[in-house]
Amino acid sequence: xxxxxxxxxxxxxxxxxxxxxxxxxxxxxxxxxxxxxxxxxxxxxxxxxxxxxxxxxxxxxxxxxxxxxxxxxxxxxxxxxxxxxxxxxxxxxxxxxxxxxxxxxxxxxxxxxxxxxxxxxxxxxxxxxxxxxxxxxxxxxxxxxxxxxxxxxxxxxxxxxxxxxxxxxxxxxxxxxxxxxxxxxxxxxxxxxxxxxxxxxxxxxxxxxxxxxxxxxxxxxxxxxxxxxxxxxxxxxxxxxxxxxxxxxxxxxxxxxxxxxxxxxxxxxxxxxxxxxxxxxxxxxxxxxxxxxxxxxxxxxxxxxxxxxxxxxxxxxxxxxxxxxxxxxxxxxxxxxxxxxxxxxxxxxxxxxxxxxxxxxxxxxxxxxxxxxxxxxxxxxxxxxxxxxxxxxxxxxxxxxxxxxxxxxxxx
Numbered sequence: 001x002x003x004x005x006x007x008x009x010x011x012x013x014x015x016x017x018x019x020x021x022x023x024x025x026x027x028x029x030x031x032x033x034x035x036x037x038x039x040x041x042x043x044x045x046x047x048x049x050x051x052x053x054x055x056x057x058x059x060x061x062x063x064x065x066x067x068x069x070x071x072x073x074x075x076x077x078x079x080x081x082x083x084x085x086x087x088x089x090x091x092x093x094x095x096x097x098x099x100x101x102x103x104x105x106x107x108x109x110x111x112x113x114x115x116x117x118x119x120x121x122x123x124x125x126x127x128x129x130x131x132x133x134x135x136x137x138x139x140x141x142x143x144x145x146x147x148x149x150x151x152x153x154x155x156x157x158x159x160x161x162x163x164x165x166x167x168x169x170x171x172x173x174x175x176x177x178x179x180x181x182x183x184x185x186x187x188x189x190x191x192x193x194x195x196x197x198x199x200x201x202x203x204x205x206x207x208x209x210x211x212x213x214x215x216x217x218x219x220x221x222x223x224x225x226x227x228x229x230x231x232x233x234x235x236x237x238x239x240x241x242x243x244x245x246x247x248x249x250x251x252x253x254x255x256x257x258x259x260x261x262x263x264x265x266x267x268x269x270x271x272x273x274x275x276x277x278x279x280x281x282x283x284x285x286x287x288x289x290x291x292x293x294x295x296x297x298x299x300x301x302x303x304x305x306x307x308x309x310x311x312x313x314x315x316x317x318x319x320x321x322x323x324x325x326x327x328x329x330x331x332x333x334x335x336x337x338x339x340x341x342x343x344x345x346x347x348x349x350x351x352x353x354x355x356x357x358x359x360x361x362x363x364x365x366x367x368x369x370x371x372x373x374x375x376x377x378x379x380x381x382x383x384x385x386x387x388x389x390x391x392x393x394x395x396x397x398x399x400x401x402x403x404x405x406x407x408x409x410x411x412x
Contacts, residue, residue: 004199005133005135006130006134008142010190011142011145013187014191015149016145017186017190018150019127019128019154020158020183021154021184021186022180023154023155025177025179026180027162030248032165032268034053036169037170037173038050042106050378051375052110053113054248055375057113061121061368065368069361075196082127082193085125086123086184087185089124092119094178097116097174097180098174100173128146128362130146131342131343131359133191133193141291143287143346144340147339147340147341151279152278152335155334159272221350225350227408228348229349229362232403233345235402236345237368238396238397239337239400240400242392242393242396243330243334243369245373245377245380246389254268257386258318258323274327275327275335278335282338287339295412296410300336300337300341300344301402303333304333304400305333305397306330309329310333311330311390311391311393312390315390347410348407348409348410
């Protein structure tokens, strides 16, 4: 079966605008607007409620991401296999966030947020598979565009603007929900995924059997086959939890731990501006350098060292200098990571006929870790206070890097 390729001149802009359009608004709402609205509705139980929302979101994200990836792998349409799901997910996400903005109580907000979590993953799983449309000698550039530039803009660029809406968080839900839909529409129009109506999708003829562990092994290959893929997944989960343990509670860290008071908004903007700059720089250079020198595993693994150092600096200094060092270290680390980790995963996928499924599961690290991290962080805060978050982030980031270094099929 001939593999579909899309020229980088179309693919790269789409891989920048696309992830920025879903990740940016989600990050802003998850780290700023949702905690602010929860605090408004039930200030006394805010830490526990953030953990509850994260736990429920984790379950929804895990299920919907795998379903979305599997469905898009099997889709045939005049707009390709990914585009219909991406646009549908973006529209549903916009509607659910508008619903969240009007939530009068915690149960209503939880329902709207869970619908949004499901819809978001119908964007994420198919969209990351766009990387596989890149020509063979341009996959590093495509991965860098998606993770380095697109996700840098999403992770940090939108928070700079989002911080301006901290006092109008209900309006923020509406505005950023609309931004997601419009941005995704623009990205799909630029990429213009070709029709796959003539494509012969792989069909496995199997007799209907009861649901057993053997059938699960057909979905997820055993360790001996998928070892490197699982190591990459473990690395992403640990690195992601280490990172989002801090960013998921950044509003409360600034107000309740660092006591920034009126400087909270400017401090959040400073961190995200520095991280945005480094993210863009790494996005521009990391992919092409990886393509040219055939180096991939080491920079991905070593990026976690930078994240760990940033967490430690903020824990020790707890002042303006600590904030700046954290922003620099996290900016370099996340910039390198986002630029190259998707390409590393693409290299270790155990079944090339299910690219969207395995990339989708891997990219649960962008949503599920944001769900797991606040749960772990809430427990740590309850036992050790806010200072414990930084030690957890330091340790988990290093474990993530070690997991990446243990991958064998990618030499360096």
